[in-house]
Amino acid sequence: MKNHYFASCPRGLEDILQKELLVINASDFEKVDGGILFTGNHEVLYKANISSRVATRIMYLVKKGVYENEEDIFKAALDINWSSLFEVNKTIKVSTTAIKCPLKSVDFMTLRIKDAICDFFRKKFGKRPSVEVREPDIKVHLFLERNNFSLYLDASGNPLYQRGFRAASVEAPIKENLAAGIIELSGWKPGQAFLDPMCGSGTFLIEAALIATNQAPGLRRDFGFMAWKNFDKALFKNIKKSYQNAIIQKDFLRIYGSDKDLRAIRVSKKNLVLAGFEDCIQLACKQFKEIKPPLDEGVLVTNPPYGERIGDDEELDNAYPDWARTLKQSFAGWRTYFLTNDFRMPKLMRLAPSKKTPLFNGALDCRLFEIKMVAGSNRK
Numbered sequence: 001m002k003n004h005y006f007a008s009c010p011r012g013l014e015d016i017l018q019k020e021l022l023v024i025n026a027s028d029f030e031k032v033d034g035g036i037l038f039t040g041n042h043e044v045l046y047k048a049n050i051s052s053r054v055a056t057r058i059m060y061l062v063k064k065g066v067y068e069n070e071e072d073i074f075k076a077a078l079d080i081n082w083s084s085l086f087e088v089n090k091t092i093k094v095s096t097t098a099i100k101c102p103l104k105s106v107d108f109m110t111l112r113i114k115d116a117i118c119d120f121f122r123k124k125f126g127k128r129p130s131v132e133v134r135e136p137d138i139k140v141h142l143f144l145e146r147n148n149f150s151l152y153l154d155a156s157g158n159p160l161y162q163r164g165f166r167a168a169s170v171e172a173p174i175k176e177n178l179a180a181g182i183i184e185l186s187g188w189k190p191g192q193a194f195l196d197p198m199c200g201s202g203t204f205l206i207e208a209a210l211i212a213t214n215q216a217p218g219l220r221r222d223f224g225f226m227a228w229k230n231f232d233k234a235l236f237k238n239i240k241k242s243y244q245n246a247i248i249q250k251d252f253l254r255i256y257g258s259d260k261d262l263r264a265i266r267v268s269k270k271n272l273v274l275a276g277f278e279d280c281i282q283l284a285c286k287q288f289k290e291i292k293p294p295l296d297e298g299v300l301v302t303n304p305p306y307g308e309r310i311g312d313d314e315e316l317d318n319a320y321p322d323w324a325r326t327l328k329q330s331f332a333g334w335r336t337y338f339l340t341n342d343f344r345m346p347k348l349m350r351l352a353p354s355k356k357t358p359l360f361n362g363a364l365d366c367r368l369f370e371i372k373m374v375a376g377s378n379r380k
């Protein structure tokens with residue numbers, strides 16, 4: 001059976017997402033900013049949730065249509081056979097997002113969808129599902145455009161960047177799916193040296209290790225679709241097993257992380273242990289300007305601190321030339337990738353980027369600067 005789905009991802013990673021979906025036999029792609037509409041059966045849905053490294057969430061399209069006012073959408077929602085989707089004893093939460101929507105209140109529309117679902121169940125069974133804001137079993141999402149509405153069931157539940165094994169965090173950790181997308185954009189291949197010299201909680205390191213061991217990122221978590229009435233437990237179990245069998249066991253992975261902050265290194269260590277990579281990745285507490293390349297060639301990927309507080313810019317302005325010196329002196333033969341919202345960075349490092357890829361880190365408009373270190377070149 002062909003169902004319609006929408007997979008969201010950080011803006012800038014849509015092409016990578018489409019490639020991931022192609023591999024699992026999804027079809028009928030329609031790319032939009034921040035996601036892809038596609039079709040597939042349950043196998044495709046389960047595989048997308050377990051295997052996508054860059055998707056944020058995947059949603060099942062229950063109904064779409066045109067509307068002029070609130071009542072049109074309420075009636076369309078009341079018309080859906082909700083009991084074919086989930087049992088009345090499941091808890092629900094409705095959310096709404098809108099782009100260029102003429103309706104006065106998006107919150108009111110959220111309430112009306114909740115009313116429609118509850119009215120439907122009450123009429124049929126004499127009872128209604130309870131609303132649960134924090135950990136609902138079923139997430140219903142209404143997406144409103146100028147004339148069109150789409151009603152979705154969230155198949156992922158918790159966002160897919162929650163891989164299920166991050167214990168602790170530092171300030172401003174990068175989301176796992178954005179980190180995985182950046183690694184893909186860097187062109188790094190398992191076996192090559194990988195270094196994050198400002199590793200914070202170790203997100204890039206763990207995502208690189210998951211790729212190197214061919215480990216699907218969703219193997220250690222649950223998904224929203226598991227609470228649906230049509231959940232095919234046997235199919236899910238089989239799919240999970242095939243991903244588990246595909247994991248390549250490795251010892252050391254040539255993945256290296258460092259940070260100037262000992263607390264960050266401790267947090268990274270904790271996360272590596274939980275992810276099962278403590279023996280595969282080497283950690284060190286070091287200033288960027290003190291790092292040495294672990295191998296003659298490799299890929300450096302990092303997201304430096306953002307100058308968000310007063311005084312930060314000045315501190316960064318002083319740090320950039322130090323980092324550039326280290327790169328020029330020791331990193332010939334390396335490709336380096338910096339994700340930052342400080343567009344002045346390459347200029348202040350006096351290094352010319354060979355590529356600038358626009359990416360959004362949450363709401364922050366960022367660039368991924370590619371700087372290839374070749375002996376004696378790159379000077380601005």
Ligand SMILES: C[S@@+](CC[C@H](N)C(=O)[O-])C[C@H]1O[C@@H](n2cnc3c(N)ncnc32)[C@H](O)[C@@H]1O
Nearest residue numbers: 173174198199200201203259260261287288305
């Ligand atoms: C934005 S955070 C990186 C977050 C990380 N990608 C994660 O997912 O947790 C920046 C990190 O750079 C580190 N840092 C800042 N200046 C540094 C320097 N000069 N040398 C090494 N690390 C530095 C900070 O301690 C912080 O952990």
